[in-house]
Amino acid sequence: MTAPASSAHATPAHPDAGWWRQAAVYQIYPRSFADANGDGMGDLPGVTARMGYLSALGIDAIWLSPFYPSALADGGYDVDDYRNVDPRLGSLADFDAMVSAAHAAGIRIIVDVVPNHSSNRHEWFKAALAAAPGSPERARYQFFDGLPDGLGDDGGLPPSDWPSHFGGGAWTRVVEQAGPRAGQLGQWYLHLFATEQPDFNWDNPEVREDFHTTLRFWADRGVDGFRVDVAHGLAKDMTLPLRSKPELEILVDDGSDPLFDRDEVHEIFAGWRDVLNEYNPPKAAVAEAWVPFTDRRLKYARPTELGQAFNFDLLQAHFDGAEFRAIAEKCLSEAEASGASSTWVFSNHDVVRHASRYALPDSTTLETLNAWLMDDGASPEPDLARGLRRARAATLFMLGLPGSAYLYQGEELGLFEVADLPHDSLQDPTWFRTGNTLKGRDGCRVPLPWSSSEPNFGFGGTPWLPQPEWFGPLAADAQDGVAGSTLEMYRAALKLRRELQSEESLEWLSAPGAGVVHYRRPNGWQVITNFGAAAAKLPSGVDLSKLVITSGETTTAGGAATGATGGTVTGATGTSATIAAETTLWLAP
Structure with a gap:
């Protein structure tokens, strides 16, 4: 059989096509990173000015949280214009x-791309408010x-009992601006988050194509x-009558939830993948999909869709060796399957x-x-x-x-x-929409x-959120070059990670359920973590002369420390050694 012409002339795979598979990605929340113009809000020039710091840290990529024009009703995740930069940034x-x-x-x-909703200041939403019910302008959103x-008011109650993630309905x-009810209360619009974040209607081809344009806009600028x-x-079942959903949780694993993780969403992301594959190497993507069912979360990470999806399992885990190992085994198996x-x-x-x-009790x-x-x-306390x-x-x-490590600035x-921010400084919509009963994420x-x-x-000017005094000893310059500091541990670890990274697999060398968890990568790189509250014996056969970094302190049988906390270690020896409580060691091949 003759191969199709498209296959015969296919673009060769770019050598960097898989750069994201084991990347260290550093999330920057722009308003809080660095302020270059002294107005108290972090900005893009501030990021550029700190590029030397980021390079020295050893990261492979920056994930930039929204920097688009926004009223900041939800910290920038209420987007006015998807193809521009907020003038303040x-x-x-x-x-x-x-x-x-x-x-x-x-x-x-x-x-960051925010496709579930726009800002209520987006030109499309302003047009929708100015248009009459049933208009093409309203069809881009969820008006009912x-x-x-x-x-006596035939439309006085909301179309459903759905709550907002940030509290309230x-x-x-x-108030209608056009049509027979102009000047009167009229339709309702859906916002699963803040009132200022109206949800798009992803059944509308115009919405889909506009986001394809947005992807190309930023990809063409080098993203x-x-x-x-x-x-x-993105995909929602808005068939009338709308089904009741008293809690915003995914309760089914068959794609029938009215609001989240519906099967139709994968057609949307297949279209995104077509756009991302227009580039060589193809543009990477990662889904934030809080889906509790493994087989369904994997769909977002398929090569035919976004290619990768966050798993938040370790984020939600207790500091427990058996739990960490079980999560790692499960997630690596999932990744291989997808x-x-x-x-x-x-x-x-x-x-x-x-x-x-x-730092809080394990029962938290x-x-x-x-x-x-x-x-x-x-x-x-x-x-x-x-x-x-x-x-x-x-x-x-x-x-x-193995896999991508996502780090958060700071x-x-x-x-x-910073748990004790003054209440009058709080800006998260959760604080306001729950009647000051939940602080939110500030x-x-x-x-x-x-x-x-x-x-x-x-940082720059007076920060938009107040900084505590205890920030001083943790400042970057206070840790720069200081052996054992957390900053130097990260720098050493990220540098070594680049050098030691190998195939996307590992071998467990400790028994399941052990308090000291020990694994080895295919090239011989070993990681040992003592999750216990007391020092423990190192596994037999461990050669401490290969110890290259430690998060804490490791002690030989004679009582001599093998290296400073968090520092790069050379020449360590010992045949019977202990690993300190709550400490991790790396051994080079």
Whole structure:
């Protein structure tokens, strides 16, 4: 049989096509990273100015959270214009300069795309409000008539009982500007998040094509990949009457949930993959899909769709060896089945920083974590030394695994959650929409400390969220070049990771359920973590002369320390040694 012409002339695979499979990706929340113009808000020139720091850190890519024009009703995830830069953060020229600087430093750029909803200031939504019900302008969003309220208003109740993720209801009623009801209350629009974030109608071909245009716009400017926000929420069953859904949770694994993880979403992302494959190498993508069912989450990571999907299993895990190992085994198996590589993450812009989570009692749940935040982090009192020790050990455990490591700005400094922000400084919509009963995510978004001695810790102008005094000793300049500092541990680990990375597999050398978890990569690189609260014997046969980095301290039988905490170690010896509590070691091949 003669091969099709398209196959005979197919573009050869680019040697960098798989760059993302085992990349170390550093998330930048732009408003909180670095402020170049002194207005108190981080910006793109601030990112460019810190490119040397990022290069020295040893990352492979930056994931840039939204930098688009926005009213900041949800920290930038309410987008006014998907193909522009917020003037407070810079310009398209500043974006191009940042991309050029990153590429010159060998760092790739991933940008956030927010396709579930726009801002209520988006030109399409303003047009929808100005148009009459049933118009093409309204068909780009989810506008519906309300239900009778029993008091004479045939549309006085929302179309369904769906709640918003940020508290309150998921529907807002509009005053009509056109049509027979002009000047009167009329239809309702859906917003699964804030009122200012109206949901798109992804059944509309115009919406689909416009996002293809957005992908091409940024890809043509040199972007290497995309992180897809709320990827599991685009397709919705809006068949009338709308089904009741008292909680915004995925309760079924068959794709029949009305709002999330529906089978139709995969047709959308197959179209995205066609666009991403127009480039050589193809543009990478990773789905944020909070889908609890493994086989369904894998669909987003298929090569025919986005190619990779976040797994948040380690982020939600206790600091427990058996749990960490079981998660790693499961996720690596899933990745192999999907053709993707796994993803690992402990912190991001949406969750309490993991150094603080690990500092709280092991029994801490989501509910008690919220209670801790509402108590300004006072009760239970966190054991910060233990939290940081565990965070460092967990990071080295994770960085040794096959797959992509996603790091959140400031974790390389050992930053904790700022749990006691003044209430009048809070800006997360959750705080307002829950009647001040849930604080939200501001505590992990406080601007970074760069200098222990400069005003505002070297961030720039007066920060948009106040920085605590305890940031000083954790500032980047206070840790730079200091043996054993968390910053130097990250730098050493990321450098070694590049050198030691090998095939996407590992061999477990410890028994399941063991408190000391030991694995080996195919090239002989070994990772050993003691998850216990007391020092433990190292596995037999471990050659400490190959020890290259430690998150804590390892002691030989004679009592001599083999290396400074977090430092690169050479020449260590010993046939009977212990590994300190809550500590990870790396041994070179």
